Amino acid sequence: MKKHKILQERRPNLLVGFTAVVCAILAVVVIISGVVVLSVYLAYRPKMPYVTVRDTHLDVLSFDTSGQLGVRITINMEAHNDNTKAAASLSDIGFELQFAQVPIAYLQADPFDVVKNSTYPLPYVVESSTVPLDPPRIDKMDRALKQGKVEFSLRGEARTRWRVGVFLSVRFWTHLDCNLRYFYPNGSSIDLDCTSKSH
């Protein structure tokens, strides 16, 4: 009676033992990969790549009293990789140029790599089709032109990650949200400060 009971209990024990060994091996593998990834990270301390507007100019602005707005704006952007040991890549790049929340144009780029310690130029000449504005925005544009300063905003994001040898980081979003101000009519930019942030 007793022997029989013991035999019955042994089978599940074997299975439990086997599962425990597999789990232990898995745990060791996970810990070792964690340590390797952490040491690579600590050894290289990669900085997040970012996108910035290097310079910009309002080339053409056409606006009539019926509220039809058309612009051509040169926006020279740059992707920065300040890492001296890690390459970076950017993808899903898309920025929207707006006037008072109205979309004017969309800026896109194909995925690309930025080699270590360098920048990658993203030059745009944004030419909008004619965008109709509503009365409050017509007023806003009127006032801006009379004051000789006009403001657009540039919003959007890109996905970025760095690479050291065979190690790839997960992808992070880097967000751009800034105002581009120009003197009117000469179109020079005012206090340009437009750099993306990762979080």
Ligand SMILES: *[C@@H]1O[C@H](CO)[C@@H](O)[C@H](O)[C@H]1NC(C)=O
């Ligand atoms: C990184 O680039 C800067 C400017 O191009 C250069 O002065 C510097 O020596 C470079 N650093 C390394 C580690 O390559």
Ligand SMILES: *[C@@H]1O[C@H](CO)[C@@H](O)[C@H](O)[C@H]1NC(C)=O
């Ligand atoms: C554009 O106009 C503004 C204001 O009139 C002036 O301060 C600025 O120097 C001008 N820029 C150029 C490049 O002439």
